[in-house]
Amino acid sequence: MSAPHPQVSSTPWAIDIDHVGKVFTLDNGESLVAVDTVDLKIEKGEFVALLGPSGCGKSTILRLVAALEDPTTGRIAIENRDPLSLSRQHRLGVAFQDHALLPWLSVKNNIALPYKVAGRPVDHERIADLLGLVGLKGFENARPSQLSGGMRQRVSIARALILNPDVLLLDEPFGALDAVTRRHMNVELQRIWGEERITSLLVTHSVEEALFLADRVIVMSGRPGRVVKSIAVPFERPRRPEVQRTAEFHSLADELTLALEPEEAAAS
Amino acid sequence: MMKIDREKATDLVLGVLGIGLFLVLWEVIGAYRLAGLTWPKLSDVLAFLFEPSRQGLFLRAMGASFSMVAAGYVLGLVIGIAMAALVHVINPLRPGMDRFASVVNAIPPIALAPIFIVLLSREVTGMAIATLNVFFVIYVATTSGLQSSTRGHRDLFAVIGASKIRRFMSLDMPAAFPALVSGMKYAIPAAFIGAILGEWFGSSRGLGLLMVSAMQNFQIPLLWSAVLIASTASLLAFGAMSLLERFVYGRFR
Amino acid sequence: MSQSAQIRRSSGGFFLTLVSRYWGVLAVLLAWQAWVSISGVNAIVMPHPIDVLLNIVQNPGSYWQNGSQTLLLAAGGLVMGMALGTLIAVVAWTSRVLSGILIPLGLIFSSVPVVALIPVLARLLGYDVRTVLAIVVIISFFPAFVFTSAGLRALPPGSEDLFQVLGASKWRRFVHLVMPSAVPNWMIALRLAAPPAVLSAMVAEFLMGSSGLGYMFRAAATDFDTAQAFGTSVVATAISVLCFTAATLAETRVNQKWK
Numbered sequence A: 001m002s003a004p005h006p007q008v009s010s011t012p013w014a015i016d017i018d019h020v021g022k023v024f025t026l027d028n029g030e031s032l033v034a035v036d037t038v039d040l041k042i043e044k045g046e047f048v049a050l051l052g053p054s055g056c057g058k059s060t061i062l063r064l065v066a067a068l069e070d071p072t073t074g075r076i077a078i079e080n081r082d083p084l085s086l087s088r089q090h091r092l093g094v095a096f097q098d099h100a101l102l103p104w105l106s107v108k109n110n111i112a113l114p115y116k117v118a119g120r121p122v123d124h125e126r127i128a129d130l131l132g133l134v135g136l137k138g139f140e141n142a143r144p145s146q147l148s149g150g151m152r153q154r155v156s157i158a159r160a161l162i163l164n165p166d167v168l169l170l171d172e173p174f175g176a177l178d179a180v181t182r183r184h185m186n187v188e189l190q191r192i193w194g195e196e197r198i199t200s201l202l203v204t205h206s207v208e209e210a211l212f213l214a215d216r217v218i219v220m221s222g223r224p225g226r227v228v229k230s231i232a233v234p235f236e237r238p239r240r241p242e243v244q245r246t247a248e249f250h251s252l253a254d255e256l257t258l259a260l261e262p263e264e265a266a267a268s
Numbered sequence B: 001m002m003k004i005d006r007e008k009a010t011d012l013v014l015g016v017l018g019i020g021l022f023l024v025l026w027e028v029i030g031a032y033r034l035a036g037l038t039w040p041k042l043s044d045v046l047a048f049l050f051e052p053s054r055q056g057l058f059l060r061a062m063g064a065s066f067s068m069v070a071a072g073y074v075l076g077l078v079i080g081i082a083m084a085a086l087v088h089v090i091n092p093l094r095p096g097m098d099r100f101a102s103v104v105n106a107i108p109p110i111a112l113a114p115i116f117i118v119l120l121s122r123e124v125t126g127m128a129i130a131t132l133n134v135f136f137v138i139y140v141a142t143t144s145g146l147q148s149s150t151r152g153h154r155d156l157f158a159v160i161g162a163s164k165i166r167r168f169m170s171l172d173m174p175a176a177f178p179a180l181v182s183g184m185k186y187a188i189p190a191a192f193i194g195a196i197l198g199e200w201f202g203s204s205r206g207l208g209l210l211m212v213s214a215m216q217n218f219q220i221p222l223l224w225s226a227v228l229i230a231s232t233a234s235l236l237a238f239g240a241m242s243l244l245e246r247f248v249y250g251r252f253r
Numbered sequence C: 001m002s003q004s005a006q007i008r009r010s011s012g013g014f015f016l017t018l019v020s021r022y023w024g025v026l027a028v029l030l031a032w033q034a035w036v037s038i039s040g041v042n043a044i045v046m047p048h049p050i051d052v053l054l055n056i057v058q059n060p061g062s063y064w065q066n067g068s069q070t071l072l073l074a075a076g077g078l079v080m081g082m083a084l085g086t087l088i089a090v091v092a093w094t095s096r097v098l099s100g101i102l103i104p105l106g107l108i109f110s111s112v113p114v115v116a117l118i119p120v121l122a123r124l125l126g127y128d129v130r131t132v133l134a135i136v137v138i139i140s141f142f143p144a145f146v147f148t149s150a151g152l153r154a155l156p157p158g159s160e161d162l163f164q165v166l167g168a169s170k171w172r173r174f175v176h177l178v179m180p181s182a183v184p185n186w187m188i189a190l191r192l193a194a195p196p197a198v199l200s201a202m203v204a205e206f207l208m209g210s211s212g213l214g215y216m217f218r219a220a221a222t223d224f225d226t227a228q229a230f231g232t233s234v235v236a237t238a239i240s241v242l243c244f245t246a247a248t249l250a251e252t253r254v255n256q257k258w259k
C-alpha cells in the first residue's frame, strides 16, 4: 500500500501527477517501464482526456490516480492529499475498461452497490434517474449476463456517477459501443458533466470523443508512456453535436491524429 | 519473480507446518489420552506398523486390496473413456448416458453389493465398486474435456473438410487430455473407497477386512495402521497424478 | 384444443424425454429382469423384482422407520457438515497463516479414502446413533471446506479493484463480494457431498449395527432374506438419488441467478 504523504506541499491542483513513473516487474524477472515521468496537473472541475497508442500506459496512469497502483517514482496528490484517502471516503467514481459488474446482482443492484459499500441509504430515485440517463430504463432487473457489452459499460458509468464523486476516472467507457450509440452517449455525458462539473480524467482512443468532451487533450507516446502533446480545447460549453462539423474541430483533430502517428508524420 | 517466489515459499512453509502440527497433535492426543483409549499415539501406530513379525500380514492385505484398486481403476478408466467417446460421436445417446452416470454415482455402493456378490463373487465386489466409482469421475471429466476444443478450431477443421473421425482424433482428443488427467487424479481416492467398501461386505482378504475385524475386536493399533496404509497409498498415488497433471497442463495448454 | 388432448400430447413428449434421458437406467433394469427370467436362478440368490417390491409394500413400518432415520441422519449431517466447513473456510480466509495451514490439510484429507475413517470414528465415539451423525458431519465437512475456501478466492475479474476504489471496509467487502463469490462453489460442494452423506450414514449403520437402513440391510443379509436386502437397497437408492437430485436442482437454480 502506498505510504501517506504527510507533507504534500499545498497546490491549487485537483489532481497533481508529479513526475510519476511506473515500472512493473514481470514474472520472468525483467522490468517493464509502463510510464516514464509523466507530469500532469488537472484543475478542479476540469475535464482532461488522455490519448495514446495501445499499451502506452493510459490505464496505468488512471490506476495510479485511483491508488490501485503505487508510483515507482514521483508522487500523486488529489486535493493535496493521498489518493487513497479519497477512495476511503467514497468520493471517487471509476468506470473500468472491463466494466467489472457483479454477475449475481441485477442492473439496479449493481448501480446501488456504492451506497451499500459506503453504508449509506439507497436513493432509489437517483438510481432511476441515472438509469434513464444512460438509456437503460426497463432493464432494472436484468442481469449483466443478459446485457450487451455496450449496455454493461453504461451500467458501469451509472455506477461511477451514483455517489456524486469529486473525481471521475473513465477508462475507455465507450470502447464497446457502436458509433451511433457512442455519439449519443458522448452528448449525454457532456450534459451530465455540465451539470456537476466533476474533475474528470478520460482515457480514450477516439480523437473526436476527446475533443468533444474535454477541456484539455493530452497525447502520450508509445511505451514507455510520456506526454508528447497537450492541447486546450477552445469550444464553448454546453457543446452541441454540430461543433464536430466545424473547421476548427477538424483542424484540431488532424493535429491530434498527427501527434498520435509520429512515424507517419516523419515519413511524409 | 522475487515476490512470487516468496509467496510460494510461504505457502510451502505453512503447509509443512500444518502437516507437522497435525502429526504432533495426533501424538499428543494419544500420549495424554485426550480422546480416550481408542486414540493411539502416532509413534505407537508406526511402531506397530513396522514391527517385522507383522510385515507378512500387512503385505498380504496390501496385495489383495491394491490389486482390486488397480484393476477397478483400469477398468473404470477404460469404460469411462470409451463411453465418453461413444456419446461424443453419437450425440443423441448423451443425455441418457449422463443420467445413467449420475444415477450410478448417486446409488450408495452398499446397495449394489448384493447384486455384485450374486453376479460376480465376494472377492471381486470391491473391484466392481471401484470400477463404478472411477467410471463416473472419468466419464464426467472426459465428456466435458471433449467439448473444450474451441469454436475457432472446430470451424477451422470444418473449413478444411476434416471428417468427424479425423476431427475427433486430432482435435477433440488432445483438447480433452488435460481434463482427463485431472479426472484420473480425482478417480484415485474414488477407487480406494470402492475397494475398501467392497471388502467390508464379506471379503476374506484385504485392508478393508483388517479394518472391520480390528474395529470389532478392539485391536486399536491394527485398526489405525490399516487406515494409515490405505490413506498413505491413496495420497501417494494422488500426488503422483498431480505431478503428471502439472506436466500435461504445461504441455497441452 | 381440449384439455385431455393437451395432456396426452404433453405425456407423449414426456415419454420421449424419459427414454432419451433414462435409456441407460432402463436398459439395466431390463437386463436384470431378462437375466433373472432366462437363467432362472434361485430366488434366494437373486430375487425377482416383484418379490422385492412386495417385501417393501408388506413391511411399510420397518422400511419407513429405518429409511426416515437414515434420511434424517444423512440430511442433518450434510447440513451440519456444510455449515461447519463453510465456517472454518471463512475463519481461514481471514488469516494468511490459518489458510496456509488448513487448506493443504483439507486437500490431503480429500485425497484419501475418507470412508476408511468410519471404523476409526466408530471406535473413538462409541457405537451410537450420534456417532453416525458425527461421521456424516465429518465426511461432508471436507468438500465444504475445500470448495468454499477456493470459492472465497474466486472473485469476478476486476471486482477487487472496484471494491478498493469504492473504499470498501474489509467487512463490507466480505459481505458484498467475497461471500457471494463463493456461492457457486458452495453449491458444487453440496452436490458432491450429498451421495457420500447417504452412503456414509448407511455404512456406519451397517458396521455398527444399531438401527437404520444400513442395519436393516445387514440383518436381512445375515438372515439370507434376499428380498429384504434388495428392498433396503432400493429404498437406499431412492433416498440417495432424492438427495442428489435435490442438490443438483438447487445448484442449477442458483447458477441461473449467479452467473
Ligand SMILES: Nc1ncnc2c1ncn2[C@@H]1O[C@H](COP(=O)(O)OP(=O)(O)OP(=O)(O)O)[C@@H](O)[C@H]1O
Residues within 6 Å of the ligand: A024, A025, A026, A032, A033, A034, A052, A053, A054, A055, A056, A057, A058, A059, A060, A061, A097, A223
Ligand atoms: N500489472 C501489470 N504487470 C505487468 N505489466 C503491466 C501491468 N499492467 C500493465 N502492464 C504493462 O504496462 C503497459 C501499459 O499498460 P496499460 O494497460 O496502461 O496500457 P493502455 O495504454 O491502457 O493500453 P490500452 O489502450 O490497450 O488499454 C503494457 O505494456 C502492459 O503490458
Ligand SMILES: [Mg+2]
Residues within 6 Å of the ligand: A058, A059, A060, A097, A171
Ligand atoms: Mg487501457
